[in-house]
Amino acid sequence: MEKITKALNIFMITKNYVNKWVALSADHKRVIASGKTLAEVLRKTASEKRVMVFRVLPQNTYAPSTS
Numbered sequence: 001m002e003k004i005t006k007a008l009n010i011f012m013i014t015k016n017y018v019n020k021w022v023a024l025s026a027d028h029k030r031v032i033a034s035g036k037t038l039a040e041v042l043r044k045t046a047s048e049k050r051v052m053v054f055r056v057l058p059q060n061t062y063a064p065s066t067s
Contacts, residue, residue, distance in 0.1 A: 017056045026050040 008028050021041040023033040032051065033044035045051050 011059070014056045018058050019056065021053065021055050023048070023051040023053045028052060 010024075010028070013024070013029070013031060014022055017031065017034050020034050020036060021038050022031050023041050023045045024030065025032050026049070032048065033041050035041045035044065038053070038055075041053055045053070
């Protein structure tokens with residue numbers, strides 16, 4: 001039987017970090033660092049093995065496509 005996994009709602013995890021850079025844990029379930037700059041977040045997470053780092057955009061912002 002297939003294992004069904006629940007999709008993560010990244011918005012709910014990052015809603016308090018709009019216009020900031022955040023680093024999520026390896027399981028993508030919690031914010032482990034945040035800051036105004038990418039350099040700040042990378043410095044805070046230097047000892048972490050696996051993180052996902054990105055900038056949190058406002059909910060109704062257009063994100064351009066590369067295609």
